[in-house]
Amino acid sequence: MPEIWMPQAIKVDLGDHAPCDPGFPPKAIAHITADLNATVEAPQDLVPFARLKTFFTHDGQGLAPHILWDPFTGAFAQFLPATSRSKALADSPGGTRTNRAGAVVLQIEALFFPNCRADGRVCAKLTDTPCKGWSELNTWVRSWGVPDTWPMGRPTDFVSARSPEVWRSRGGWYAHAHVPENNHIDPGSWPAFVQEQPGESGGGDADRPEFEPFPGPSFFQTGRKSPVIAAMHRRLVAEDCNRYRSSSNISVWGAGDARSYTAWQKKLGSSGSAANGIPGKASWDRLRVPNV
Structure with missing residues (x-):
């Protein structure tokens, strides 16, 4: 059985566990923290990892994802086990239960905002960062049966594209901008999937369909x-x-x-x-x- 706590992550169990809905396919949701506003002309320093970790264990518990990932250092913190829902998505009463709509719904928050500055380097997109730790994160998410595919397309900009039909029927990675009932447009970009290593099981390019499945008329x-x-x-x-x-x-x-x-x-x-x-x-x- 895959590990409910990512081995590379600092374990900070918030409690308040609740099951996901196995009637839906497994999913991972890509977010960025977007905790500061910066511009090309006025970049701002990246918020320290420890500060965001403290936020999600105190005032931000009700918004906590499963994983906080620092793509500059490869540090991780995990607040809930993979088998529990987290609360990083808006979830309207009587709707699709977004935080639970999958055998797992793994929420990943990358410590990043556009035009952030770290170690003297300014990054406009998440993919401009070193993306340290992504291989380990991708492998752990894959171990939970989440396929290496973006049913709504890999995010390349801060735009929304939502289809409740696709969300209900297809497993894989979704941008926050792809999730029904939500109005965020992050993460803007996300690293490419890493090649599956010999001996791994689950997703990977070998298991991806050759052709794009029909995303639904909507x-x-x-x-x-x-x-x-x-x-x-x-x-x-x-x-x-x-x-x-x-x-x-x-x-x-x-x-x-x-x-x-x-x-x-x-x-x-x-x-x-x-x-x-x-x-x-x-x-x-x-x-x-x-x-x-």
Whole structure:
């Protein structure tokens, strides 16, 4: 059985354990602490790890994640066991029970805010940091059956993209910006998955599907940004269904995507309301969008 306490983490058990819901697939949620506002012109020093650890063990207990991760030093603190829900997500009464909607729902808070300064180095994105400890963290999360995939796309910017249908049905990593009932737009970026080492079990690239699973019709909303949309764009062009008027912002869903997808639906033999430019599962599966 995987270890409920990450071996590399300082164990700070807050108590108040409560079960997750195994009726949903296992998930991990990526957050950043976002504890200070800084700009390119006015960067600010990173808040010390010990201060955030103290916050989550005192006044911030009601917001504590499972893991606090310092990507500059590789330090970890863990406040709740993997088998318990944490409280780092907004969870509306009668909704999807976001903090529990999975066999595990592992909440990871990276100690980071945009334009933070540490050791004289200013980092605009989390991926600009050394990301020390990520290999160990990725391996531990994977040991709990969370697959190495982003059902809503790996975060590359501070934008939201939420689909309750995808959230309910697919396991993997979600940005805070992907979680229903929440309005945060973090983490903005996240490191790439590490290659699974010999002898490990669970996720990894070998277990990832070759093609991107259908994210559901509600995913395709005007202005939604995702690498999934960019991958779809490239496939439509390759299938001679290019009805785009620009090659910029290919990761953002817009009118050109709808026109090009209509062309794809017609190529498959659809017509009328069945060729409305909104992807359906059958046409999506036949487009064979590479997994991102």
